[in-house]
Structure formats: structure tokens, C-alpha cells
Amino acid sequence: MHERMFADWPSIMLTSLPSLAAAEECAARVRSATGFSPNERIALDPLLTLGRFDLRCEPLGANGGGIEAALAPRAENRFALSVDTKPRDGWGSMTPSVRKELARHRLRFRVAHEIGHSFFYDRAGERPRRMVPNSEEQERWCDRFASALLVPPSVLARRSAIPQSLAALQGQFDVSLQVAVRAFARVHHERFVALLVARGRRPPHIRVQWQKHHGAPAARWWAGETLQRALSGARQCGAFQLAGPAGGRDAAWYALRGRQQVIVVA
Numbered sequence: 001m002h003e004r005m006f007a008d009w010p011s012i013m014l015t016s017l018p019s020l021a022a023a024e025e026c027a028a029r030v031r032s033a034t035g036f037s038p039n040e041r042i043a044l045d046p047l048l049t050l051g052r053f054d055l056r057c058e059p060l061g062a063n064g065g066g067i068e069a070a071l072a073p074r075a076e077n078r079f080a081l082s083v084d085t086k087p088r089d090g091w092g093s094m095t096p097s098v099r100k101e102l103a104r105h106r107l108r109f110r111v112a113h114e115i116g117h118s119f120f121y122d123r124a125g126e127r128p129r130r131m132v133p134n135s136e137e138q139e140r141w142c143d144r145f146a147s148a149l150l151v152p153p154s155v156l157a158r159r160s161a162i163p164q165s166l167a168a169l170q171g172q173f174d175v176s177l178q179v180a181v182r183a184f185a186r187v188h189h190e191r192f193v194a195l196l197v198a199r200g201r202r203p204p205h206i207r208v209q210w211q212k213h214h215g216a217p218a219a220r221w222w223a224g225e226t227l228q229r230a231l232s233g234a235r236q237c238g239a240f241q242l243a244g245p246a247g248g249r250d251a252a253w254y255a256l257r258g259r260q261q262v263i264v265v266a
Helices: 002-009 018-033 044-049 096-118 136-150 165-174 177-187
Strands: 051-058 069-075 080-083 192-198 208-210 238-244 249-256 259-266
Touching: 002 096, 002 192, 018 096, 018 136, 044 096, 051 096, 069 096, 096 136, 136 177, 165 249, 165 259, 177 192, 177 208, 177 259, 192 238
Parallel strands: 051 080
Antiparallel strands: 069 080, 192 208, 192 259, 238 249, 249 259
16 A cells, blocks of 8 residues: 555756756646645645645754654655744744644645655655755745745736735645745745734834845834824725836735734735
8 A cells, every 4th residue: 555655746856956947837737736726725634645645743852943844765665754833933922723724824834845855865666865955945845845845836826916815825825925925036026925913012013023134114114103003093905106226116004913913915
């Protein structure tokens, strides 16, 4: 049974570091092998079973500057895959529901990322053998693979460039808002996208969690009164003029108050 299931796993062995576009192609092959269409939320169990990954969630010291996940070759052509779901800055004052959601999103992304690393091993023998040493470039490649596996670029190209669309995307594919926003920004090159988060008690209450650098507006624009009210006012969405080095741009915002985050698209 295990031999049959492993035969269904994509036969990808990378002996050098390919392009980031190739990472998206590999992700599409894995999606196809596990039977998930581009519009479906991918489940981890088929990935782990078909690819012979033994998952353990355990403390790895991620919140103390340690690693967030690890992949180790094992006998019978398997991998031990360990993931620490705790954020680097700890859980803080998150509510239990937000903490549970964040842990799940971190688990899904780290598992997908480590599966990307597995393609740099030769799995023809009894024990996987590393073919390409790890590097910062390989980490970026695996990040792109994980993003494309969880949120297929082909789906993003058909989505409208409004903040509400990104919020719906996050829910559809069960990923963090940052993963959804980054993936969206890669496909919609002409758009400026930012994700803001409320942290601390002193102004500015809302800080940048991530923003697309190309076409970035003037510094500290996120401290504007319009967005400061986004998480506490009656309205959940709105529009404003975004100041930047090339002049003003029409921007729209959408607030997710339960997670204390605001999406901005311009």
C-alpha cells in the first residue's frame, strides 16, 4: 500500500536551485498528485501520507530565535518533519481563538515549506540523500513553493483587486493574511498592497505588518487618523487618498477587527 501511494507522489529531484517560477510549477504538480483543484483548500494529511512525511508539532525554540521547522531523512524513504507553531515574539495577549487560528496557519505554511526542501533530496534509495546544500536562496524558493501550493497563482489572477477579496482569499485557502496578501501582490504587479496590525498602546497604534515596496507611499502614512479609526469605528471598510512620491492614489481599506488587522489596496 505504501509503495503504491509513494508512486503517486511527483518524481521531482532537484540537483541545483531552479527559478522561483519552477517553484510554482512544482507546487502545481503536487496539488495535482494529491487530487486538489486550484480552487480547493489543500489538506495536509494527503501531502504527508503520499510523500511519506511523519509530522510532529513540538517546541524548537522558535520564539527564542531558534528554528521554526526541521526536515530529517529517515529509513524506508521517509522524512521526519517537526514544526514549532509558536511565533517568534510569542503569543502575547492573543485570544484563544486567534491563537488557535494562527497556530494552524503557521503549521500549514511550515509543512508546505519543508515539503519544498524534500525535492532537493535523492529519494531513489532506502534513505533520502541531500543533493543540494541549504542556502538563503533555497529558503526563498521553498517559501515560494509553499505559497503557490497553498494559494495557487492561477486563482489569484482572476480575483478583483479589492481588500475584501483578499480577506475572502485568506478564508478560502486557510492561510494567514500575510501569506494571502504577499501572494496577491506577486500576481497583481500594478497594485500597492499593505497589511497593517494593531500593536502596543502608544501611537501609532497601527503598524505595518507587511507592505509591497514598489510604489510604497511616504513614511508613516499608516499612522493617519483614517486607519487609526478602522479597528474601533462602526465602519469595516472605506476609501481614502494615499500620499506617495508620485502623487496621490485612491486606496481602499478593510478592517478585520477580530484579528486587529487592516488590509489596504491602492
